[in-house]
Amino acid sequence: MDILKVFLYTFLFVFVAWLATTVYTQFSGKGNLIELEPFTEIVGEAAVIYNPDPFSDFDEQVSIQIAKGLQSAGYKVVVVPTNEDVPDLALYDLTVLCANTYNFAPDWNVATLIKNRDWQNHRVAAVTLGAGETNLAAKQLKGMLKNAGAEIIGDAEFWLMKPNDENYNAESNRQAAKEKAYRFAIEISQTLATTL
Numbered sequence: 071m072d073i074l075k076v077f078l079y080t081f082l083f084v085f086v087a088w089l090a091t092t093v094y095t096q097f098s099g100k101g102n103l104i105e106l107e108p109f110t111e112i113v114g115e116a117a118v119i120y121n122p123d124p125f126s127d128f129d130e131q132v133s134i135q136i137a138k139g140l141q142s143a144g145y146k147v148v149v150v151p152t153n154e155d156v157p158d159l160a161l162y163d164l165t166v167l168c169a170n171t172y173n174f175a176p177d178w179n180v181a182t183l184i185k186n187r188d189w190q191n192h193r194v195a196a197v198t199l200g201a202g203e204t205n206l207a208a209k210q211l212k213g214m215l216k217n218a219g220a221e222i223i224g225d226a227e228f229w230l231m232k233p234n235d236e237n238y239n240a241e242s243n244r245q246a247a248k249e250k251a252y253r254f255a256i257e258i259s260q261t262l263a264t265t266l
């Protein structure tokens with residue numbers, strides 16, 4: 071076998087393996103629907119949507135922290151993974167979309183949800199999750215939402231490997247993301263309070 075054939079077969083193998091991993095990752099994760107009641111009088115209702123990753127539950131943990139932050143601000147919150155039926159989001163005062171980044175783009179389930187639902191004047195927070203290279207995906211997510219007519223009231227990126235704060239260490243980076251996600255939720259609740 072000449073060197074060109076070895077190169078070609080190696081390239082094909084890597085490409086097919088990457089494609090299979092991508093498709094598996096996009097569609098096979100499972101999460102549970104969670105409902106949180108506010109501790110005080112209800113000020114509004116929010117939905118937090120994410121596409122569960124099959125390899126780690128970072129997306130679920132961040133989504134739950136955002137839900138807890140909104141709950142503490144008086145919101146009734148439902149956290150819905152895309153393997154469950156996603157409700158009519160027009161019924162909510164706010165939707166938080168947590169998109170995982172796969173190959174520099176937002177995950178396909180969240181992207182499909184943006185294409186298939188009515189977002190006209192709907193208040194949305196756009197959250198992008200990933201190992202660390204989420205810049206392009208975050209831009210795409212916001213672009214898709216703007217084109218769909220949504221009103222983006224906040225956006226954030228959280229990472230598994232890239233430092234989430236200045237006191238980075240690998241063991242506590244997830245915890246830092248979760249704390250930042252909670253604070254982000256409080257911030258968007260304050261923005262909402264000025265617009266509701």
Ligand SMILES: Cc1cc2nc3c(=O)[nH]c(=O)nc-3n(C[C@H](O)[C@H](O)[C@H](O)COP(=O)(O)O)c2cc1C
Binds near residue numbers: 124126128130174204
């Ligand atoms: C096929 C594949 C492609 C990925 N591409 C990116 C990427 O382009 N940028 C990035 O930051 N992370 C990338 N990741 C990492 C995922 O975004 C990351 O695992 C996920 O968002 C974080 O937590 P979760 O796995 O619990 O959702 C990729 C992962 C896989 C499996």
